[in-house]
Amino acid sequence: MPVDRPEGVPLPVDVRDLLSDTEVSLVEEFAARHVSARRRRQHEYAFAAFQRWCALRPVEALPASPRDILRYLHLHRDRWGWGQMWGVVAAISFMHLEAGLLDATREGRIREYLSAVRRSKGRYVEKKQMDAIRTEDVAAMARTLGAASPDVARVRFVIAILYATGTDRLADVLDSGRLRIQLHDDAARVSIGTRRGILDDLTPGALAAVCEFTSSGEHLTKTDQTGLESQIGDAWARAGLPGSWSKNLSRLAPADLQWLLANAEPGYHETARAVAYLLVGHALGRRHAEMANLLLCHLTERPGGWQVLIAQSKTDPHGRGETLPLDHDDDNGLDCDTICGACALEALLEVHLRCHGRSLADSARIFPADLASGARWSTAQAARFLRTWWAETGLDPEARIGTRGIRAGTATSLSEREVPLIDISQITLHRNLTVLLRYIRRYDPVRWHYHLPV
Ligand SMILES: [Zn+2]
Ligand SMILES: [Zn+2]
Structure with a gap:
């Protein structure tokens, strides 16, 4: 009896021609029996998930009815890629044949369903449907990445005070009895004893550092002076400014001060x-390749x-x-x-x-x-970074994140703001609106993700 399995590889035609029908059947049967141990474990694993699903209904898993298999597949259609769905079908088929049962997956409705799914999920369609990375997500990630740790905020604050007052003695800044700060709408007046200074929009980074540190209620008492000194030294070295910082910081040009403050963060x-x-990717709706080639x-x-x-x-x-x-x-x-x-x-x-x-x-x-070598940034590398930033920001851990999600997010967010399709196509540079429509993800109220409409 020839055993037909989804993963069965057909005999080459020239070999097949040399064999009788009986021999062909025998070869196929042996080939089908020879399933590697690894493949068997994969089948058992995939089938166990199906069994658990059946047990909850409760319906029979072995033999399974075509109707239940179909339900199981359709329920997961949105989550599985084509390869994964095919693996599940192969596992159900394998376990049925192993148990000496009829292969329920050969049923016509299931085959029809699979070929319909293949048309929308197969190799020539998007391999995986990435979730859209929308304006809110991009903003949340950018804020998380840009947020200073309390340690960095403290270093920035001290640099700003050293700059404003022109003192070169760290001990003065740490003396909470003498340091005075008055915040105004768009400026901060700072004084230590007779030394006074003002931070305003000429030095926005320093002003922001003082405002942030003061409003967070952080104080400097018990701050380790030596540790702080070496942190400022490290920032100075990373910024690549000439000389050493121990001189008077008030002599820094505003642009250099801004740069030094930025480099208080090691990364x-x-x-x-x-x-x-x-x-930039979100504002322009670009593909990774276009970003990498910019x-x-x-x-x-x-x-x-x-x-x-x-x-x-x-x-x-x-x-x-x-x-x-x-x-x-x-x-x-x-x-x-x-x-x-x-x-x-x-x-x-x-x-x-x-x-x-x-x-x-x-x-x-x-x-x-x-930044040192200037080499081309690969899509895979960028996607890994993107997933890390996504996770660090605490966004939906179930979402499928890839570089394509940025472009999809631009189109989706614009469409949510009711920007006409033709105007969106001016940004995404789509000539074909049908293709553009594929980038506009719809909110899936069950999974709370943005996917293509199913
Ligand atoms: Zn701007
Ligand atoms: Zn999703």
Whole structure:
């Protein structure tokens, strides 16, 4: 009796021609029996899940009715890729044959269902349907990545005070009896004894550091002075500023102060790339490949933000490219939110400039795999980062996160804001609206995810 299994490999035609029908049947039967131990364990594992599902109904798992198999498959259709669903069918088939039962998965309705699923989930369709990474998700991730730890906030605060008062004695700053801070709407007055200074919008980073530290109610008593000293020294070294910090910080140029404050966070360069990748990618709705291929010469500053040239894309492989606007979320860029794409891009450009200075070439990648080598950033690497940021932000652990989710998130969020499809296509650069529709994910009220409509 020939045993037909989903994973059975047919005999090559030239071999088959040499054999009689009986011999062919025998060969096929032996081949079907020869299931590797690993394969068997996979089948048993997949079947055990099906059995548990059946036990809860309760319905018979062995033999299973085609109707229950169909229900089981359809219930999980949204969660499983094509390969996984096929593995489940193979497992149910295998266990039935092992038990000497008829293979229930051969039933016509199941075959029809599988071929319908294959049309929507098979190899030529999106391999896995990624969840959309929407505006809210991008903002939450950018805020988490950009948030300073209490330790970093303290170092920034001390740097700001040293700058404002011009003292070079750390002990003065830590003397809570002498340090006085008055916060106003857009400035902070700082004094230690007779030394006074003001922090305002010329030094926004220092002002923010003082406001944040003061409002969090943190105090400096019992702070370890030596530890603090070496932390500021480390920030100075990471910032690559000449000399050593022990001199008077008030002599720093505002731009250098800003840069030193940023580098109080040990992983600042990495953070700047991460935040810009999320915010620029979301604002422009780009694919990872287009982000990875973005070069310094593709960026042009203009009033209110930037002009970004997408030199080449999947929909425009040989074209002259398309330019997309990347605007500050505040008209003049002075009062932007922390989740402004143009500001994030500028912060990343500052990192590039500071790291490479005059050697920064026009052909430098904006989003390289690492900032030192400038090598191309692969989709797989970026996806791993994306999943880490997603998890660190505490977003839905069940969501399927990949780089494609960024572009899908742009389209989905715009559509949720009721932006007309034709206007969305101006951003995503889709010529074909049917293709664009595939990027617009619908909210799934059962799983609380954003998926393609099923
Ligand atoms: Zn901005
Ligand atoms: Zn989901």
